[in-house]
Amino acid sequence: MVDFIRDFLFRRKGKAPDGEPHDKAELRLAAAALLVEAAKLDGAFDGMERVRIASLLKDRFGMESADVAELIEAADEETELAGGLYGFTKEVRANFDNDERVSMIEMLWEVAYADGSLHDFESNMLRRVAGLLYVTDRESGEARKRVLDRLSGEAGGAGDIEG
Template sequence: MLHHLKAFLQDLTAEPPLHAPHGPEQLRLAAAALLAEAARVDGRVDPEERRAVVRLLRERFGLGEDEAAELAALAEQRAAQSVQYFGFVDVINRHFTPDERIGLIEMLWEVVHADGRPDALQASLMRRLAGLLHVSDPDSGAARKRALARLQAG
């Protein structure tokens, strides 16, 4: 899996075949990169945010703990080196359904709220990502409420 992730992160601008199937691996790769960006946009990655990213990757994609942690670490490293996240957004928009994009927004909200201190930079990122992923304000708001409920439930 790491080979695929490294290849994906190294060449985000490559044009995929028109009818390329999208599978769980592509969603994992794109989701990990955006989750890492959501965790770091405020200039720090808190332990709670890092744990939330690993947990979300593990739970949502059926990864083992080590595999999820490795994917999260690599995505975090790439996000720290990247000056933009539009390549990740483009991949998601080309290959994923509206429901999959809403699910990703929900995951992002969970990371943003994981440390209990969402800030203006994270809120701004979420508004930008929701718009870029063509997720409406009501859908993003509902995803945020679901993420908060899940965090409060423990």
């Protein structure tokens, strides 16, 4: 299973010779792995974070619930073996345009705030990942603001979100 995941993630480099967009499966696994890693940073990968990740992946990629559950499980296993963020961020940076990388940061902010607060480790990870993805501080800050605005709207007020 682990070899399959690694082959799946690192199978292709760059765009196809005919100029077609990159393989979305690569983004799915890399995105899921980064999201799972962000969820684990506060010491608990709880149900709320798992639900948020599943929702983000379903919305972003139009996946079925069963496929999302399998992807999250595979990403969880891969984060245990990967030994860091660099491989995932390298794959995303090499294959995805700036808008997609900013979208990835926005998804990470959503996971970081899934439990209603931002842990210092989560904030640090977001800064590191943004740098590794060549997303500017301004773009990351704007993504964070969009997430906070969206979450405060869902929660019925800004007082429910700490960070």
